[in-house]
Amino acid sequence: MLYVLLFFVELFLLFLLSRILTKSISYLLHWVLRSKAITVYIMGILFMPGTLVHEVSHYLMARFVFVPAGKLELVPHLDEHGVKLGSVAIAKTDPFRRVIIGVAPFLFGTAIILITLFYTAKDGIPNNPWQIFLIGYIVFEIGNTMFSSRKDMEGALELLLALLVVGVILYFIGIRLPDIDPKTVLPYWVQNIFKTGSMFLLVPLIIDVGIIALLKGIIAPFHKKHL
Known part of the structure; x- marks a missing residue:
């Protein structure tokens, strides 16, 4: 059970690091280029493979749960929530299916990272520098674009409230969940x-920490000059 907890703690840390990383990259680009528009387009190009996987995940999950999905857009732009690297049109649906569609990139992304690293490690660590770079790039791209945005999670609050209400009702009418043995539930x-x-x-955690440390080292002199 300890490794289950560790797994989700690492995913949460990766989520936090991905936010710090993208902000650091955009900050540095904007500092150097002095243009929001150019910064947005460079960010779009840099994260395009990961963005493509993110949006395709939404699309495939929507089709899987029988929700109409429309045009996929990969042109980056600014909106009221910040930089938007891509989008896919999804028809309105019930909160349950909306949440499933919203978390699809997280599920697909986690699976891609684990499968990639599993097959890489199966035959030992590769010696080819280009292969190492490619694997690192895949992990970097997916790990920093797989998390759901605020818009992706529309309907999550309603679903949680509904589940809470159902749970309270079941509690007051005397229905209780049986005691759960982790060893039985999780073979x-x-x-x-x-x-x-x-x-x-x-691996993605170390990559993100390394890049963030490098970016902080580059940004720090700019701050000193500015001060």
Whole structure:
């Protein structure tokens, strides 16, 4: 059970680091270029592969749950929430399916990272520098674009409130969940998957920490000159 908790803690840390990383990159680009428009387009090009996977995940999940999906857009632009790197038109639906569609990039992205690193490590660490770079780039792209935006999670609050109301009603009418034994619910092989996954998730975490440290080192002199 410890590795299950560690797995989700690492995902949360990756979420925080991805936000810091994208802000640091956009800050540095804007500082150098002095143009919001150019900064947005460079960010769009830099994260385009990850953005494509993100939006295609929304599209595929929408089709899977029988919700009409329209045109996929990869042209970056600014909106009231900040930089928007891409979008896909999704028809209005119930909160449950909306949330499933919203978290699709997170599910697809996590799976892609783990599968990529699993097959890479299966035959040992590759010696080819280009192969290492390609794997690192895939992990970097997916790891920093797979998290759902505020708009992606529209309907999540309504769904949580509905589940809370149902839970309260069940509690007051005397229906209780049985005691759960983690070893029974999560067999050894499932726990082993989380153990392996938590080890693999260290890779995108280390990549992000390294890039953020590098960016901070580059940005720091600009701050000193400005002060």
